[in-house]
Amino acid sequence: MQSTLTRAHVVARSPCSTRYAPPAATQRRRGVQVSSQSKRHASASAHPDSPPRSFADPSRPDLFYHLLDSHSPDSSTAALRTPLPLPAFALSFLEHAPRTPTSASVVGWLPAVSGAEGDAGLNDFKENPLFRDVMHRAIREGLEQDVDDIQRNAALQLQSGWMHIHDERNIPAMGRVGDPDDIIASVLVEEGKILPDTYQPMPAYRIATADGVLQLTEGLAQKLREVLEAAERG
Structure with a gap:
């Protein structure tokens, strides 16, 4: 089983202080x-x-x-x-x-x-502007409801500081901050607990890149589907 840090990396810094980490060339062959x-x-x-x-x-x-x-x-x-x-x-x-x-x-x-x-x-590819708002709402609600083991364990390891919610399509190397295109949002962690009210969407995030379309960790992905179904029902 992969360690948590290979799935959800964390950083103890301001959510806006991201550094670009060039992805492997082979990863760029995938796409939309x-x-x-x-x-x-x-x-x-x-x-x-x-x-x-x-x-x-x-x-x-x-x-x-x-x-x-x-x-x-x-x-x-x-x-x-x-x-x-x-x-x-x-x-x-x-x-x-x-x-x-x-x-x-x-x-x-x-x-x-x-x-x-x-x-x-x-x-x-033409992004639907309505989807982005629903996506962020679903992720924030998922963090509030503690539906995702990966994000929970990442917060426990960090203990305190800002934690990035990374897109799973291009996970950064151990100890590195991911490509800004792949950082969906950041959230503050205190005493190993995520504070959902501090959720901050990252303006540089892109729904689709050369690495593919949005890919969330399992718990958040399921929450997103539930919110999308509710939106369809009106």
């Missing part, structure tokens, strides 16, 4: 991409005898692609500053399709490309 398999799903979905319009990412079974087009329920994207070109994939941690293309449960969108048009990648 609509694969050829995804494109085959999208193409087939245009026909009556097509397979389901929603499917899991082959390398991230907790991440789902939902095909959106002009025939999708409430296909309007007027709520966005820049209208979303359809067809597109809505990325979500929920297995079922969102109620609307701009639901808070949608992490973001990728164009539904096909054939010779090539793969859609990180530069094509």
Whole structure:
């Protein structure tokens, strides 16, 4: 079993005093991409005898692609500053399709490309601004409810100081502070206890990077799914 510090690193400093730790070059080969398999799903979905319009990412079974087009329920994207070109994939941690293309449960969108048009990648990803707020609320509530063993044990080891909540897609080396793109938030720890009221989102955090889409520790990931389901129910 991995030690806690390889899963959730801690720092006894101000949450804003982060240093850049260059990730390994091999890690940068991963990323946000609509694969050829995804494109085959999208193409087939245009026909009556097509397979389901929603499917899991082959390398991230907790991440789902939902095909959106002009025939999708409430296909309007007027709520966005820049209208979303359809067809597109809505990325979500929920297995079922969102109620609307701009639901808070949608992490973001990728164009539904096909054939010779090539793969859609990180530069094509459009973040859903509504999702970020829900994500931070879910993490804060998860810390309040003490739902995550990794974060709890990290606080016990730190005892006192600021603890970073790192994205699991790119865990920093032992004793190093992670890439600012991968630090979701920071929270103060006193006497081995997390103080959820001190939760501070990190402005530099990115939902999607070359290392992939948001990946939380198990307890926080489950809490996020619960909050997203509640948001979908309205």
